[in-house]
Amino acid sequence: MSLIIIGLNHQTAPVSVREKLAFPAVALSQALLSLADSHAATEAMILSTCNRTELYCIGNAENIIQWLSEYHHVKSVDIMPYLYQLSDEEAVRHTFRVACGLDSMVLGEPQILGQLKAAVISAQNAGTLGRELNTLFQKTFAFAKEVRTESAVGENSVSMAAASVKMAAQIFPDISALNVLMVGAGEMIELVATYFAAENPRRLTVLNRTLARAEELCQKLGYHANADLLNRLPEILPQYDIVVSSTASPFPVIGKGLIERTLKQRRGMPLFLLDLAVPRDIEEEAGDLDDAYLYSIDDMADIVQTGKAARREAAAAAENMVEEKVAEFMAWQQSRKAVPLIRTLRQQADQTRQQSLNKALRRLRKGTPVEEVLNRLSHELTNALLHAPTRTLNKDSQQHPELTSAITHIYQLSTKKEHR
Numbered sequence: 001m002s003l004i005i006i007g008l009n010h011q012t013a014p015v016s017v018r019e020k021l022a023f024p025a026v027a028l029s030q031a032l033l034s035l036a037d038s039h040a041a042t043e044a045m046i047l048s049t050c051n052r053t054e055l056y057c058i059g060n061a062e063n064i065i066q067w068l069s070e071y072h073h074v075k076s077v078d079i080m081p082y083l084y085q086l087s088d089e090e091a092v093r094h095t096f097r098v099a100c101g102l103d104s105m106v107l108g109e110p111q112i113l114g115q116l117k118a119a120v121i122s123a124q125n126a127g128t129l130g131r132e133l134n135t136l137f138q139k140t141f142a143f144a145k146e147v148r149t150e151s152a153v154g155e156n157s158v159s160m161a162a163a164s165v166k167m168a169a170q171i172f173p174d175i176s177a178l179n180v181l182m183v184g185a186g187e188m189i190e191l192v193a194t195y196f197a198a199e200n201p202r203r204l205t206v207l208n209r210t211l212a213r214a215e216e217l218c219q220k221l222g223y224h225a226n227a228d229l230l231n232r233l234p235e236i237l238p239q240y241d242i243v244v245s246s247t248a249s250p251f252p253v254i255g256k257g258l259i260e261r262t263l264k265q266r267r268g269m270p271l272f273l274l275d276l277a278v279p280r281d282i283e284e285e286a287g288d289l290d291d292a293y294l295y296s297i298d299d300m301a302d303i304v305q306t307g308k309a310a311r312r313e314a315a316a317a318a319e320n321m322v323e324e325k326v327a328e329f330m331a332w333q334q335s336r337k338a339v340p341l342i343r344t345l346r347q348q349a350d351q352t353r354q355q356s357l358n359k360a361l362r363r364l365r366k367g368t369p370v371e372e373v374l375n376r377l378s379h380e381l382t383n384a385l386l387h388a389p390t391r392t393l394n395k396d397s398q399q400h401p402e403l404t405s406a407i408t409h410i411y412q413l414s415t416k417k418e419h420r
Helices: 015-021 025-037 061-071 076-082 088-099 111-126 131-150 160-169 187-198 211-221 230-239 256-266 284-288 308-337 339-365 370-396 402-410
Strands: 002-009 041-048 052-059 084-087 179-183 203-208 226-229 242-245 271-275 292-296
Touching: 002 015, 002 061, 002 088, 002 131, 015 052, 015 076, 025 041, 025 061, 025 111, 041 111, 041 131, 052 061, 052 088, 052 131, 061 076, 061 084, 084 088, 088 111, 088 131, 088 308, 111 131, 111 187, 131 308, 160 187, 160 271, 179 187, 179 230, 187 203, 187 211, 187 242, 203 211, 203 230, 211 226, 226 230, 230 256, 256 271, 256 284, 284 292, 308 339, 339 370, 370 402
Parallel strands: 179 203, 179 242, 203 226, 242 271, 271 292
Antiparallel strands: 002 052, 002 084, 041 052
């Protein structure tokens, strides 16, 4: 089995497909255990965000895809056009690029590294992260830190949260005069709310299923934000101009009917709706209503182009670093594969040495002159160590000419005659 990545992202699949294959955080441990029990992989980690779902495994690609389709109750033939399969060096390169934000919708965004670390912790807790994947991710995290320190890719990035504010500003130039509603209290909402709070909106409210979590987020914002329960959404929605939603609900929490009733109460005032959830929180049909400006996470591609040239230049430098680190990792991995062979070779050589030494000691005890014992010891040791490679060369070198080159290289020999 080899390193395999099976995945899809914002570049290969629309949100309508991505939401079908997403793994909610609460179900991640169960999914990892299910994958392990299927014997499709001996090691596994699942990264599932709004922009991507990726399975990092030591296993068999075909079996992993079959498990993925069965777990989500979709036909494999329906999802295959959207999936990418990466193995070995390509998989290492992809892992490095993802961690550095080079494969993100917003180039260089830092959020993905935290999401990757959280996914690794989930796999560790589930017991599905073995030595090979653990080594890969530890080296990945160290490299991602180095890239952000030595390149400008992080400095020139536009985060998803910042892009959300810029998108809202296209419709409402003065956000300070607006009421902003956050639906959910997870990591994405926290990031977006931080950026909106910086714009000093007239009112900022966080709705969540648990009031304590909403209140905790409001305190973190350091802004006069209000916390409320999600079930009050239909009652208070007409008061807000901007709605950003990102919950872990498997079904929409805001339907077209609710938006339609809200717009009637707003009497022609537009409503900006940003759905950052996968699966989606807001019914897609709501975007067909007049005065409702609904954007999904896929609609943000255009607004994240600010600083495009600078980000591309920084990304080019980061890509060069990726290639260097991939080469280093593959060389290290190859050297690790040789460790058992080196250990066996040294053990065999030590056995040969010990046998020759024992013979020499017996001769000394019998009174054989020291000079003669040492001479015979050196000849016997040389013959014993060279017996196997010499015999192999005599027997197999014609059928396997690469043996000659290999032994020449191993023993650092020169076949050229020396000129006096």
